[in-house]
Amino acid sequence: MPRPGESEFLRLASRMADTARPITLAHFRSGMAVESKRDLSPVTAADRQAEAAMRALIEADFPDHGILGEETGPKNLDAQYIWVLDPIDGTNSFVAGMPVFTTLIALLRYGIPILGLMDCPAMNERWIGMEGRQTTFNGGGARTRDCSALETAWLGATSPNMFPAGDFEAFEQLRRKTAQTVWGAHACAYGYLSSGLMDVVCEATMQPYDYLPLVAIVKGAGGVITDWQGEALTLESDGRVLAAGDGEVHRRALAALAA
Numbered sequence: 001m002p003r004p005g006e007s008e009f010l011r012l013a014s015r016m017a018d019t020a021r022p023i024t025l026a027h028f029r030s031g032m033a034v035e036s037k038r039d040l041s042p043v044t045a046a047d048r049q050a051e052a053a054m055r056a057l058i059e060a061d062f063p064d065h066g067i068l069g070e071e072t073g074p075k076n077l078d079a080q081y082i083w084v085l086d087p088i089d090g091t092n093s094f095v096a097g098m099p100v101f102t103t104l105i106a107l108l109r110y111g112i113p114i115l116g117l118m119d120c121p122a123m124n125e126r127w128i129g130m131e132g133r134q135t136t137f138n139g140g141g142a143r144t145r146d147c148s149a150l151e152t153a154w155l156g157a158t159s160p161n162m163f164p165a166g167d168f169e170a171f172e173q174l175r176r177k178t179a180q181t182v183w184g185a186h187a188c189a190y191g192y193l194s195s196g197l198m199d200v201v202c203e204a205t206m207q208p209y210d211y212l213p214l215v216a217i218v219k220g221a222g223g224v225i226t227d228w229q230g231e232a233l234t235l236e237s238d239g240r241v242l243a244a245g246d247g248e249v250h251r252r253a254l255a256a257l258a259a
Contacts, residue, residue, distance in 0.1 A: 008061070009115055010130060013105050016057050017119040017126065020050040020087055020103045025121050029097045043091065047071050050087035050103065058083050068235070070209045077235075082108040086209040090158075090186035099123050102187045104213035111234055116216035118191055127191045129216030137195050144223045144245025145196035150177040150252050153199035153244075156189035157181070167204045167240065170228070174202055174256040190214040193245050194221035200253050204228075206239040218243050224250040228257050 027046035035043050051071045058067055066079035070086045086104040088094050094101035099122035107115035114131040127142060129135040135142040147153050155178040163171050175181050178200065185192065187210070192198045194217050203211075211225075215233055218225040225243040227233060233241065242257065244250035 006130065009107055010128070012057060012061055013107065013115060013117045013128070016054040016085075016105055017103055017117055019053045019057060021119060021121040023050045023053060024088055024094070024101070024103065028094065028101075028122060032095075034095050041091065043071065044088070044095065046094070047088045047091060051085055054085055054087065054105070068208060070207070080110060082111075082235075084108065084209050084212045086213065089210060093184070093186060098184075100184065100186050100188050104187060104209060106209075106213035106215070108212065108235070113212050113215040113233070116213040118187055118213060118217060120188060120191070125188075125191065127194055127217045129194075129218070129220035131216060131220075133220060135194050135217050135220035137191070142191075142194045142217075142221045143196055144194060144218075144221050145199070147199040147246045148248035148252075150174075150200075150249060150256065151179060153178045153249055153253075154197075155179075155181045156185055156193070156198050156201045157183060157203050158186050158189070159183060162203055162205045164205070170257045171202055171204070173259050174200075174253055177252075177256050187214060190218055190225075190243055193223060193243055194218055196245065199245050199249060201243040202241070202253065202257070204240045206241055208235050208237070211237070211239070211241045214241075214243070221245070226250075226254075228254070230254050 066076040066082035068084045084106040090101040103119045105117040116129040118127045189201045223245045228240040
């Protein structure tokens with residue numbers, strides 16, 4: 001039986017994604033102004049407006065819940081439930097007119113991700129994961145594929161630029177053992193893995209709002225997602241993420257990173 005509130009949490013996450021989608025699409029390929037944040041990453045009015053709209057829905061339905069958003073910052077992070085929001089993951093692709101940008105939503109209970117939603121507005125694609133349930137893709141079931149050998153695995157990562165020098169060397173050890181590497185899918189790579197189209201995703205320099213929404217999606221599709229030491233991902237993780245559709249290929253990928 002679902003815990004009290006789970007259905008309400010799923011409905012709220014879907015409402016947030018439904019609310020953010022027209023905001024981001026209204027700005028997509030519109031020639032919008034782009035600013036640089038302190039870390040030099042890009043931000044637009046679409047990022048800020050979408051996050052503000054999602055936060056308003058949370059505050060109306062669950063005012064005692066915590067919120068960690070990329071653009072607005074933290075609120076009530078000692079709460080039992082914390083929502084983690086990335087209004088536009090892949091802002092650089094969004095600005096460049098590429099459709100592989102997403103809205104990411106997670107819900108943590110006592111720091112553990114129990115819900116994840118990834119919405120791809122420009123491609124009309126949505127993955128939803130919930131603890132104890134199978135991940136869905138556009139309402140149907142999503143499942144990873146069997147792949148126990150790195151030599152046959154398809155590997156995904158957003159960009160080689162996301163790996164600092166030492167991490168890049170470790171990533172290269174993994175990449176050289178895999179069959180093919182696909183760059184540039186951003187968070188969508190984890191959705192493709194969850195739908196059985198890719199086998200491994202390895203990334204670094206990620207923030208909690210980048211990786212926590214992906215946990216329930218990957219796990220609910222039968223996959224494994226951890227940090228590079230094989231530990232569970234939390235708010236305090238170091239931003240290095242390894243996901244695999246098959247447990248054995250995940251173990252082999254961890255060994256390759258540590259070699």
